Amino acid sequence: MGSTETHRPLHIFFFPFMAQGHTIPVVDIARQYASRGVKATIVTTPFNVPLFSKTIDKIKSLGIEIGVLTIKFPAKEVGLPEGCESAHLVVPEMRQKFIKASNMLEQPLEQLLQKHRPDCLVSDLFFPWSNDVASRCGIPRLVFHGTCFFSLCASESVISYEPYKKVSSDSEPFVIPTLPDEIKLTKKQLPDFVTSSVETEFGKLFKALKEADRKSFGVIVNSFYELETAYADHYRKVLGRKAWHIGPVSLCNKDAEEKALRGSKEAFTDQHESLKWLDSRQPNSVVYVCFGSVANFSDSQLMEIAMGLEASGQQFIWVVKKGMNSGGKEEWLPEGFEKRMQDKGLIIRDWAPQVLILDHEAVGGFVTHCGWNSTLEGVAAGVTMVTWPVSAEQFYNEKLVTQILKIGVAVGVQQWIRVVGDSIKKEAIEKAVRQIMVGEEAEEMRRRAKALAEMARIAVDEGGSSYSDLNASIEELKSLRL
Numbered sequence: 001m002g003s004t005e006t007h008r009p010l011h012i013f014f015f016p017f018m019a020q021g022h023t024i025p026v027v028d029i030a031r032q033y034a035s036r037g038v039k040a041t042i043v044t045t046p047f048n049v050p051l052f053s054k055t056i057d058k059i060k061s062l063g064i065e066i067g068v069l070t071i072k073f074p075a076k077e078v079g080l081p082e083g084c085e086s087a088h089l090v091v092p093e094m095r096q097k098f099i100k101a102s103n104m105l106e107q108p109l110e111q112l113l114q115k116h117r118p119d120c121l122v123s124d125l126f127f128p129w130s131n132d133v134a135s136r137c138g139i140p141r142l143v144f145h146g147t148c149f150f151s152l153c154a155s156e157s158v159i160s161y162e163p164y165k166k167v168s169s170d171s172e173p174f175v176i177p178t179l180p181d182e183i184k185l186t187k188k189q190l191p192d193f194v195t196s197s198v199e200t201e202f203g204k205l206f207k208a209l210k211e212a213d214r215k216s217f218g219v220i221v222n223s224f225y226e227l228e229t230a231y232a233d234h235y236r237k238v239l240g241r242k243a244w245h246i247g248p249v250s251l252c253n254k255d256a257e258e259k260a261l262r263g264s265k266e267a268f269t270d271q272h273e274s275l276k277w278l279d280s281r282q283p284n285s286v287v288y289v290c291f292g293s294v295a296n297f298s299d300s301q302l303m304e305i306a307m308g309l310e311a312s313g314q315q316f317i318w319v320v321k322k323g324m325n326s327g328g329k330e331e332w333l334p335e336g337f338e339k340r341m342q343d344k345g346l347i348i349r350d351w352a353p354q355v356l357i358l359d360h361e362a363v364g365g366f367v368t369h370c371g372w373n374s375t376l377e378g379v380a381a382g383v384t385m386v387t388w389p390v391s392a393e394q395f396y397n398e399k400l401v402t403q404i405l406k407i408g409v410a411v412g413v414q415q416w417i418r419v420v421g422d423s424i425k426k427e428a429i430e431k432a433v434r435q436i437m438v439g440e441e442a443e444e445m446r447r448r449a450k451a452l453a454e455m456a457r458i459a460v461d462e463g464g465s466s467y468s469d470l471n472a473s474i475e476e477l478k479s480l481r482l
């Protein structure tokens, strides 16, 4: 390869899964690479573009270019209803078809790679076939899992050693073998596609993605070394995986407008009502309640949350994905709730500028479903947390928060569920919220949380561990084309 070839900027294709929790961090990651002189191109389906196009425009106004290419999502071809193109719109009965349509992106992706000839493909865990596509195009594939080292190690151990087979009931705890700490889980907290002997489409996908993961060139992790040192080391040294930690990527966006635009279709209008509302509150006096972009709560569970928040006596901002619940009626709120809570609480329907809210000094606690982005954003903001996992690797993330980092408490013993029923009663919510907001235990947790937030900031600043690892990944990828 001639010298012109080695001097042209490294070109990376980023290919996130069609879900907010995957697209948002991948846009942040692409931005990070682009800000270091890498040519970054995001490949996605047309449906997803409006969710981040305003962010891309904003980033451009800051002098950083990110390219976007689209490939058609074959929803109609597999019998999905029109517009069913993002994970949060997929009800369980449609899941198989959604996977089928996702798998059909293989050929168009390959055509794009052949046409544009990037140097590397960073693709989502849920596209295991992209490993073969990259290798046919002669470039390395890096996997983006959207989670942390801790849960990567825990999940690898559960799959390899199957400790859930050694317990006599679904609720009997087992220890996850070979991890640096004694971490216990129950079978109920694992998905069926891991524990069941019946092979489903999702089970097949899960096997395929684990295999592709092991064969890939390496892994990009949105986390920082100081947060989970023992697990970052375990992943690399014991499990032998090549990985770069480059997060928290949400901290790299310094501009308030850019932060407000994350994942939002709306144009940036001055200031969100929640931020104005927070301005008049005391430091650490508000708890922020949000369960990410996918989790679906029943009306009766929402009612328990409302009653729990009221009983806790704490001020709150609560994000409710209203569209997913009972046809527009407020049956999920206790009689007179909004009037009584007029000064105490704010309910946001649909979408909130989460990072800005968490960063506001009035916010002291976070009730979270433990999606990794939310968990890490909570860490970066130095807030204490009530953990309420619902699915995916959220049960592992909960253990990291409560047992390893000791900056949060569990709302109760949860299990893997699709639609969240009313399993958690108001008393448990009230107790957990108080535990993270007031009293000595809360203060101790807050001290630890603030120290971690400071470490996170240092990690992404020039010379920090994540800053340096990102540079190291660029150097290594460049060296591959020599």
Ligand code: UDP
Binding pocket: 020, 021, 022, 024, 025, 262, 263, 290, 291, 292, 293, 294, 295, 319, 350, 351, 352, 353, 354, 355, 370, 371, 372, 373, 374, 375, 377
């Ligand atoms: N998010 C947001 N506003 C909302 C809900 C979510 O900005 O009202 C963002 C949040 O900051 C995070 C992402 O959406 O970056 C959710 O990702 P996470 O991994 O926490 O959960 P998921 O949605 O994948 O379950």
